[in-house]
Amino acid sequence: MSEISREEVAHLAKLSRLALSEQELEQFAEQIDKIVDSVSAVGKVDATGVEPMSHPHSVVAPMREDVIVPTLTAQQALDQAPAAEEGRFVVPQILAGGDE
Numbered sequence: 523m524s525e526i527s528r529e530e531v532a533h534l535a536k537l538s539r540l541a542l543s544e545q546e547l548e549q550f551a552e553q554i555d556k557i558v559d560s561v562s563a564v565g566k567v568d569a570t571g572v573e574p575m576s577h578p579h580s581v582v583a584p585m586r587e588d589v590i591v592p593t594l595t596a597q598q599a600l601d602q603a604p605a606a607e608e609g610r611f612v613v614p615q616i617l618a619g620g621d622e
Contacts, residue, residue: 526555 531551535542542550596609605612 526551526558 528547528551531547531554532542535547535550600606600609600611603611
């Protein structure tokens with residue numbers, strides 16, 4: 523069992539800026555623990571001789587040619603921006619500074 527602790531969930535909640543009750547912390551620790559155990563069980567399956575695949579069905583996905591096409595210049599990209607400074611978009615700060 524992976525044993526995800528309530529303290530680890532509380533730490534993740536703090537980093538995510540989520541206010542969780544004690545009951546929620548216990549509940550999520552239990553749920554995350556079950557998820558980690560389920561995912562790790564997949565790694566224990568004997569896959570000898572099984573060809574790796576990205577899709578459960580044989581799918582042919584045609585790829586287009588990699589052709590270089592003109593793109594916007596920095597000035598063209600910024601000319602409709604509400605605010606720009608030193609060749610960059612200016613956006614409102616959403617995270618507090620410091621080491622949190």
